[in-house]
Amino acid sequence: xxxxxxxxxxxxxxxxxxxxxxxxxxxxxxxxxxxxxxxxxxxxxxxxxxxxxxxxxxxxxxxxxxxxxxxxxxxxxxxxxxxxxxxxxxxxxxxxxxxxxxxxxxxxxxxxxxxxxxxxxxxxxxxxxxxxxxxxxxxxxxxxxxxxxxxxxxxxxxxxxxxxxxxxxxxxxxxxxxxxxxxxxxxxxxxxxxxxxxxxxxxxxxxxxxxxxxxxxxxxxxxxxxxxxxxxxxxxxxxxxxxxxxxxxxxxxxxxxxxxxxxxxxxxxxxxxxxxxxxxxxxxxxxxxxxxxxxxxxxxxxxxxxxxxx
Amino acid sequence: xxxxxxxxxxxxxxxxxxxxxxxxxxxxxxxxxxxxxxxxxxxxxxxxxxxxxxxxxxxxxxxxxxxxxxxxxxxxxxxxxxxxxxxxxxxxxxxxxxxxxxxxxxxxxxxxxxxxxxxxxxxxxxxxxxxxxxxxxxxxxxxxxxxxxxxxxxxxxxxxxxxxxxxxxxxxxxxxxxxxxxxxxxxxxxxxxxxxxxxxxxxxxxxxxxxxxxxxxxxxxxxxxxxxxxxxxxxxxxxxxxxxxxxxxxxxxxxxxxxxxxxxxxxxxxxxxxxxxxxxxxxxxxxxxxxxxxxxxxxxxxxxxxxxxxxxxxxxxxxxxxxxxxxxxxxxxxxxxxxxxxxxxxxxxx
Amino acid sequence: xxxxxxxxxxxxxxxxxxxxxxxxxxxxxxxxxxxxxxxxxxxxxxxxxxxxxxxxxxxxxxxxxxxxxxxxxxxxxxxxxxxxxxxxxxxxxxxxxxxxxxxxxxxxxxxxxxxxxxxxxxxxxxxxxxxxxxxxxxxxxxxxxxxxxxxxxxxxxxxxxxxxxxxxxxxxxxxxxxxxxxxxxxxxxxxxxxxxxxxxxxxxxxxxxxxxxxxxxxxxxxxxxxxxxxxxxxxxxxxxxxxxxxxxxxxxxxxxxxxxxxxxxxxxxxxxxxxxxxxxxxxxxxxxxxxxxxxxxxxxxxxxxxxxxxxxxxxxxxxxxxxxxxxxxxxxxxxx
Numbered sequence: 001x002x003x004x005x006x007x008x009x010x011x012x013x014x015x016x017x018x019x020x021x022x023x024x025x026x027x028x029x030x031x032x033x034x035x036x037x038x039x040x041x042x043x044x045x046x047x048x049x050x051x052x053x054x055x056x057x058x059x060x061x062x063x064x065x066x067x068x069x070x071x072x073x074x075x076x077x078x079x080x081x082x083x084x085x086x087x088x089x090x091x092x093x094x095x096x097x098x099x100x101x102x103x104x105x106x107x108x109x110x111x112x113x114x115x116x117x118x119x120x121x122x123x124x125x126x127x128x129x130x131x132x133x134x135x136x137x138x139x140x141x142x143x144x145x146x147x148x149x150x151x152x153x154x155x156x157x158x159x160x161x162x163x164x165x166x167x168x169x170x171x172x173x174x175x176x177x178x179x180x181x182x183x184x185x186x187x188x189x190x191x192x193x194x195x196x197x198x199x200x201x202x203x204x205x206x207x208x209x210x211x212x213x214x215x216x217x218x219x220x221x222x223x224x225x226x227x228x229x230x231x232x233x234x235x236x237x238x239x240x241x242x243x244x245x246x247x248x249x250x251x252x253x254x255x256x257x258x259x260x261x262x263x264x265x266x267x268x269x270x271x272x273x274x275x276x277x278x279x280x281x282x283x284x285x286x287x288x289x290x291x292x293x294x295x296x297x298x299x300x301x302x303x304x305x306x307x308x309x310x
Numbered sequence: 311x312x313x314x315x316x317x318x319x320x321x322x323x324x325x326x327x328x329x330x331x332x333x334x335x336x337x338x339x340x341x342x343x344x345x346x347x348x349x350x351x352x353x354x355x356x357x358x359x360x361x362x363x364x365x366x367x368x369x370x371x372x373x374x375x376x377x378x379x380x381x382x383x384x385x386x387x388x389x390x391x392x393x394x395x396x397x398x399x400x401x402x403x404x405x406x407x408x409x410x411x412x413x414x415x416x417x418x419x420x421x422x423x424x425x426x427x428x429x430x431x432x433x434x435x436x437x438x439x440x441x442x443x444x445x446x447x448x449x450x451x452x453x454x455x456x457x458x459x460x461x462x463x464x465x466x467x468x469x470x471x472x473x474x475x476x477x478x479x480x481x482x483x484x485x486x487x488x489x490x491x492x493x494x495x496x497x498x499x500x501x502x503x504x505x506x507x508x509x510x511x512x513x514x515x516x517x518x519x520x521x522x523x524x525x526x527x528x529x530x531x532x533x534x535x536x537x538x539x540x541x542x543x544x545x546x547x548x549x550x551x552x553x554x555x556x557x558x559x560x561x562x563x564x565x566x567x568x569x570x571x572x573x574x575x576x577x578x579x580x581x582x583x584x585x586x587x588x589x590x591x592x593x594x595x596x597x598x599x600x601x602x603x604x605x606x607x608x609x610x611x612x613x614x615x616x617x618x619x620x621x622x623x624x625x626x627x628x629x630x631x632x633x634x635x636x637x638x639x640x641x642x643x644x645x646x647x648x649x650x651x652x653x654x655x656x657x658x659x660x
Numbered sequence: 661x662x663x664x665x666x667x668x669x670x671x672x673x674x675x676x677x678x679x680x681x682x683x684x685x686x687x688x689x690x691x692x693x694x695x696x697x698x699x700x701x702x703x704x705x706x707x708x709x710x711x712x713x714x715x716x717x718x719x720x721x722x723x724x725x726x727x728x729x730x731x732x733x734x735x736x737x738x739x740x741x742x743x744x745x746x747x748x749x750x751x752x753x754x755x756x757x758x759x760x761x762x763x764x765x766x767x768x769x770x771x772x773x774x775x776x777x778x779x780x781x782x783x784x785x786x787x788x789x790x791x792x793x794x795x796x797x798x799x800x801x802x803x804x805x806x807x808x809x810x811x812x813x814x815x816x817x818x819x820x821x822x823x824x825x826x827x828x829x830x831x832x833x834x835x836x837x838x839x840x841x842x843x844x845x846x847x848x849x850x851x852x853x854x855x856x857x858x859x860x861x862x863x864x865x866x867x868x869x870x871x872x873x874x875x876x877x878x879x880x881x882x883x884x885x886x887x888x889x890x891x892x893x894x895x896x897x898x899x900x901x902x903x904x905x906x907x908x909x910x911x912x913x914x915x916x917x918x919x920x921x922x923x924x925x926x927x928x929x930x931x932x933x934x935x936x937x938x939x940x941x942x943x944x945x946x947x948x949x950x951x952x953x954x955x956x957x958x959x960x961x962x963x964x965x966x967x968x969x970x971x972x973x974x975x976x977x978x979x980x981x982x983x984x985x986x987x988x989x990x991x992x993x994x995x996x
Binding site for chain 3: 358359467468469470497498499500501502503505506524525526527528530531551554564565566568569570571572573574575576579580581582583584585
Binding site: 190192193194196214 | 418431
């Protein structure tokens with residue numbers, strides 16, 4: 001009968017989410033929460049676009065095959081840019097690059113942060129000290145300038161470098177967060193119970209501590225993915241990505257180079273910009289939704305549908 | 311060592327360093343405690359918070375190492391238990407049940423997870439199917455249906471979760487269960503079920519239990535012997551009815567008088583219930599500030615746990631400084647100068 | 661219990677938890693009164709709704725909980741439906757609350773004195789001397805040296821924390837103090853000291869107390885009247901001594917018998933078999949019937965009202981002489 005929720009006594013009826021396979025429960029939670037549904041739909045749309053770009057946009061994004069400066073029409077949904085490339089195809093094909101960056105950086109950053117943060121908290125002592133120093137050094141270095149320097153040195157090497165640079169500079173914040181949460185868990189009875197029944201440290205960290213931190217880990221993943229999108233697009237926009245990759249950021253770069261907004265081709269800048277915003281919103285909505293799913297006190301109270309009682 | 315003795319603690323001491331580098335002070339959580347637990351008995355370890363009772367449980371469970379003193383299990387000192395296999399064996403024979411039913415089970419796994427893990431670690435000879443059968447068996451012994459195995463902790467009530475804790479301990483075929491306030495966080499009406507379970511484990515499964523609590527009434531209901539702790543030391547010890555009907559230590563009398571009893575008129579208790587923090591203590595009885603009967607000796611000489619009427623010289627300064635005479639766990643002993651002097655001590659009316 | 665002496669009148673109060681699968685009624689049609697200076701004890705197991713009821717009375721419910729029906733008449737005004745601003749005039753001046761665990765209710769990063777100051781400043785503009793004087797005064801009332809105004813909650817013992825919670829509740833000498841299990845985190849001697857303290861303060865300052873607990877024996881010597889709750893409903897309501905000497909509802913009897921005694925013979929106790937019902941899946945008829953040793957066929961079909969049996973109100977069909985008695989006049993006058 002737990003779920004202590006601020007302001008509401010702990011007698012709140014438990015067992016609202018019926019037990020079942022974890023995936024089924026998540027599915028139920030997503031369907032019942034409006035933010036989760038919206039975010040999921042948006043994200044799924046983008047994923048589908050990234051997986052099957054050829055089905056959606058029939059033109060090649062890089063071929064300078066068309067007359068330039070065309071406005072939007074049924075042949076070219078977003079028109080063409082100054083080089084005669086179909087903008088719709090560029091945006092559609094660019095989705096793949098952005099999503100790859102988002103997911104890989106999100107996973108890598110969170111993975112590293114989990115390992116380092118939780119190990120530091122659980123092992124304590126000298127381990128915590130050393131790992132802490134490592135984390136803090138990276139934490140205090142200004143993120144974006146460091147990224148610019150790294151990307152400038154690796155100018156033109158492409159997406160992999162971008163991913164690595166962003167991951168390297170982003171994991172420390174999450175590591176600190178996860179360490180804090182792991183610290184609060186360290187002396188919980190169920191962890192002492194695990195040690196007392198004879199489990200080894202590694203087992204306790206991986207199988208007992210980390211599973212109870214899933215909501216923070218998921219939130220970290222979503223946040224890191226979101227920031228990856230923004231950071232990568234920003235770097236590409238200022239020209240530090242590989243300008244020949246097809247991506248929203250590079251499209252923006254070319255749009256800026258050709259002063260698209262001033263020369264009457266606003267879609268060149270607006271289309272990729274709007275996509276970045278939409279994908280960012282998808283991740284943000286999912287983040288809110290997971291908060292609400294995990295903590296019922298945050299859920300909006302709607303008109304009651306029916307009263308259950310005798 | 312008496313033939314049925316299971317575990318004994320001799321001069322067990324545990325100190326904690328507190329404060330920062332500038333002011334190093336020592337917290338005396340447990341000081342010179344000696345007692346024994348035999349087979350098939352429930353010993354209640356009673357005291358307020360800060361009395362050291364939980365620290366003793368953790369010392370016996372090897373969560374902490376003692377600062378001084380020894381713990382002997384089945385005749386062998388547990389300090390000698392070093393290899394992983396031996397450690398595992400000890401933790402299976404002397405498992406712990408925790409106080410907080412909401413924090414002692416990992417919330418993300420089904421409740422069978424802990425039991426199955428215990429079985430995997432401690433009884434590796436069992437196959438997967440045998441483990442499931444054994445899990446079902448111990449759940450049955452503690453009064454939980456086998457359908458409970460698949461449930462998640464949030465679906466169970468506090469009382470049911472505590473039963474899971476006992477099932478976990480039982481699965482390892484223990485000799486002595488360290489129960490650290492297993493019912494304190496449960497409703498009073500639910501406690502009886504758990505207390506009956508503990509008695510059943512003693513009678514039918516042959517398990518001994520060290521029952522740590524601050525509730526004298528529940529201790530009386532289920533325990534055979536009683537050890538009263540105050541400020542890290544044992545104040546009084548003996549067979550439970552003996553100690554409760556003829557309490558000799560003023561602190562025991564205070565506890566008795568404060569227990570709510572709807573059938574009796576309200577007793578006069580003016581003590582505020584402020585247990586001491588035992589930091590860098592001076593010699594002398596630690597209860598003297600709250601004791602209405604304190605005499606001069608209480609401020610300078612630390613009382614020694616001894617049987618009533620035993621001459622003080624036999625014990626003070628001799629090789630067995632304090633502690634129950636090895637063979638006789640059933641002796642009623644008390645650590646109080648006034649009680650030892652033979653006066654009929656009535657510090658707190660009950 | 662005349663109108664003139666009544667300070668709190670709760671009528672037909674129901675509290676729901678709004679859930680996606682349907683609302684769950686945690687408090688079902690509860691009515692009772694509290695007179696000036698009276699000590700009312702509310703007892704029940706976890707999940708019976710007693711804490712939710714308390715929060716409902718104090719208008720402290722947060723989503724997903726909400727008041728579904730009923731009124732809470734405090735000194736003549738119905739609190740249900742008042743705005744926060746209207747409520748804040750009453751809060752702490754006339755009615756204050758002491759929570760279950762001081763560590764949850766006290767701000768751990770500010771001193772006790774600073775928290776008293778916050779409370780005092782929320783209701784007026786006292787000068788610094790007035791704040792200091794009143795803070796020291798209430799601490800002395802509960803037996804704490806005023807030097808502890810500078811202390812942080814973690815520096816005080818459990819008993820002292822609870823007493824400073826009570827001191828804070830006394831800042832404006834309210835007419836009613838609501839207490840939600842304030843002693844459950846304390847040891848037995850500290851519990852006793854706290855109960856005695858509360859009673860003394862009550863005698864001196866004349867405020868009423870509603871005290872929620874799961875431990876009946878604790879308040880047996882302190883409460884004037886007792887209300888036993890089960891599964892969101894009131895099962896028995898009457899004078900404390902009366903209920904202890906002659907418990908009528910089978911649940912009350914079961915509760916009283918579940919306490920091991922410190923004196924008297926050592927007998928095996930059974931407690932009450934089974935568990936309280938899931939509020940989302942209540943049994944038909946009487947909610948207690950699955951666990952009741954006296955249940956008959958009719959108990960599974962008819963949900964009992966509160967019937968007047970001698971001097972108490974009891975929710976049991978069989979006690980109403982085997983026939984469907986009408987609810988009492990007194991009960992009817994409490995409901996709207």
